[in-house]
Amino acid sequence: xxxxxxxxxxxxxxxxxxxxxxxxxxxxxxxVFGENNAASLRGGNALQRTATATSLxxxxxxxxxxxxxxxxxxxxxxxxxxxxxxxxxxxALAIAKQVPAPHGGVEVRPIRVFD
Amino acid sequence: MQASVEAAVADAHRRxxxxxxxxxxxxxxxxDLAEECVQDAYARALASWGTAGIPTKPxxxxxxxxxxxxxxxxxxxxxxxxxxxxxxxxxxxxGPDELDPPDVTDDRLRLIFTCCHPAIAPExxxxxxxxxxxxLTTAEVGRAFLVSEPTMAARITRAKKKIATAxxxxxxxxxxxxxxxxxxxxxxxxxxxxxxxxxxxxxxxVRRDLVERSLDLTRILRTLxxxxxxxxxxxxxxxxxxxxxxxxxxxxxxxxxxxDQDRSHWDxxxxxxxxxxxxxxxxxRPPGRFALMAAIAAVHAExxxxxVTDWREIVGLYDLLVEIWPSPVVALNRAVAVGLAEGPGxxxxxxxxxxxxxxxxxxxxxxxxxxxxxxxxxxxxxARIAYExxxxxxxxxxxxxxxxxxxxxxxx
Numbered sequence: 001x002x003x004x005x006x007x008x009x010x011x012x013x014x015x016x017x018x019x020x021x022x023x024x025x026x027x028x029x030x031x032v033f034g035e036n037n038a039a040s041l042r043g044g045n046a047l048q049r050t051a052t053a054t055s056l057x058x059x060x061x062x063x064x065x066x067x068x069x070x071x072x073x074x075x076x077x078x079x080x081x082x083x084x085x086x087x088x089x090x091x092a093l094a095i096a097k098q099v100p101a102p103h104g105g106v107e108v109r110p111i112r113v114f115d
Numbered sequence: 116m117q118a119s120v121e122a123a124v125a126d127a128h129r130r131x132x133x134x135x136x137x138x139x140x141x142x143x144x145x146x147d148l149a150e151e152c153v154q155d156a157y158a159r160a161l162a163s164w165g166t167a168g169i170p171t172k173p174x175x176x177x178x179x180x181x182x183x184x185x186x187x188x189x190x191x192x193x194x195x196x197x198x199x200x201x202x203x204x205x206x207x208x209x210g211p212d213e214l215d216p217p218d219v220t221d222d223r224l225r226l227i228f229t230c231c232h233p234a235i236a237p238e239x240x241x242x243x244x245x246x247x248x249x250x251l252t253t254a255e256v257g258r259a260f261l262v263s264e265p266t267m268a269a270r271i272t273r274a275k276k277k278i279a280t281a282x283x284x285x286x287x288x289x290x291x292x293x294x295x296x297x298x299x300x301x302x303x304x305x306x307x308x309x310x311x312x313x314x315x316x317x318x319x320x321v322r323r324d325l326v327e328r329s330l331d332l333t334r335i336l337r338t339l340x341x342x343x344x345x346x347x348x349x350x351x352x353x354x355x356x357x358x359x360x361x362x363x364x365x366x367x368x369x370x371x372x373x374x375d376q377d378r379s380h381w382d383x384x385x386x387x388x389x390x391x392x393x394x395x396x397x398x399x400r401p402p403g404r405f406a407l408m409a410a411i412a413a414v415h416a417e418x419x420x421x422x423v424t425d426w427r428e429i430v431g432l433y434d435l436l437v438e439i440w441p442s443p444v445v446a447l448n449r450a451v452a453v454g455l456a457e458g459p460g461x462x463x464x465x466x467x468x469x470x471x472x473x474x475x476x477x478x479x480x481x482x483x484x485x486x487x488x489x490x491x492x493x494x495x496x497x498a499r500i501a502y503e504x505x506x507x508x509x510x511x512x513x514x515x516x517x518x519x520x521x522x523x524x525x526x527x
Contacts, residue, residue, distance in 0.1 A: 002282055087282075088282040088283070088284040089232075089234055089281045089282050089283045090283075090284050090288075110280055110281045110282065
């Protein structure tokens with residue numbers, strides 16, 4: 001078995017525009033996803049919007065600069081994640097396909113294991 | 116003696132490499148480790164076949180040695196198994212049966228579906244299959260794709276790393292996933308066939324082993340998916356194109372053009388197997404690219420001679436093909452067909468429209484097709500330059516000989 005991180009990306013402005021009812025619906029879908037995949041789930045969280053993010057970046061002279069905002073500005077921002085366990089990539093992709101991800105999509109990354 | 120051993124090992128490398136590798140991957144679960152074990156087996160063959168004699172089944176010998184080596188390595192590393200990327204469930208305690216050559220057909224199919232996994236970039240899928248399933252060198256794969264060797268080497272390494280690290284499984288997908296996975300596999304098999312049909316480098320025009328492997332793989336897919344129009348189309352295309360194999364080379368090894376081939380020596384068995392498959396494949400609307408290419412091959416197969424070939428029908432089929440498959444090479448073939456349907460002047464115009472296509476800039480067929488139309492138009496100075504250009508670009512010896520002859524003709 002191996003672990004994979006499912007990164008959920010979405011367009012924040014579109015997600016913000018979701019009506020209260022639609023947000024509730026999305027929450028329900030995540031609950032259903034969690035129930036259906038309980039055996040594979042190792043963790044997961046929704047994140048606050050990138051407007052609340054703080055980034056630390058080392059500049060060329062080695063100093064750590066603190067800035068407001070996400071590390072990389074992208075059209076679709078990281079909105080949440082799940083940590084899952086799966087036998088192989090096909091199994092991981094089958095789980096990732098079920099993750100509710102309106103106005104965006106997901107990325108599946110294998111977790112690195114050190115000797 | 117040593118020379119004959121070296122020849123036998125080289126031959127086994129061409130013919131058996133994929134079989135040996137595919138069977139060994141099943142033991143190691145790791146492609147790089149399997150490649151090392153297979154290379155090791157070939158090295159041992161060089162050392163041992165001289166004294167022990169060349170085995171009657173070199174492939175089985177190599178498979179046994181490579182798998183035995185793989186089992187040793189896997190046992191030694193079992194303590195750090197968790198760190199090893201695993202493609203397949205490993206055999207718990209390999210018994211003597213494990214050393215028997217396994218079902219190679221299944222293994223090759225597994226390997227090809229792994230190489231053609233959608234999580235791998237399309238251009239890397241084909242490259243990986245040619246390297247791993249067909250044992251082509253990185254340089255040969257690069258030429259088949261019209262890219263440089265370092266670019267291709269980086270592409271293959273990256274793809275192999277992803278298979279291991281992301282754990283792309285080593286198996287044939289379940290039936291319900293097959294249709295969506297099949298197109299990538301067909302694309303790869305088709306390239307495998309075209310690479311074998313006109314070997315990109317070396318002294319042979321055709322590499323029979325690649326052609327036969329592409330045919331085998333397509334037949335296996337046809338049994339797996341008897342109702343798939345694209346599979347039928349590809350099988351028809353391979354059969355109808357390969358039906359001309361006996362006539363593509365003259366007695367002296369010279370290239371014989373389709374126009375000059377002795378059609379009485381075309382393989383009628385292959386043609387009569389191919390024609391109904393074309394009809395089958397064309398039934399789907401709109402027809403797929405392999406069905407259309409097979410239909411073009413069928414027009415040739417059924418034409419009694421080059422002169423009475425229905426070129427307008429061929430142009431019509433190419434028009435449909437360019438629409439669903441706008442590749443520069445298809446556009447080039449269409450331009451050549453236009454020249455045959457409407458005369459060399461029209462053909463030259465159609466070819467010149469492709470002159471700025473970057474993918475064709477290093478492709479010898481564009482230059483040789485231009486040369487041919489220019490020669491027919493009596494524009495010998497320009498024809499000579501175009502033949503010289505084609506000669507610079509072609510790396511296939513048989514083609515080069517043909518081009519040199521044509522060049523000599525226009526120079527006199």
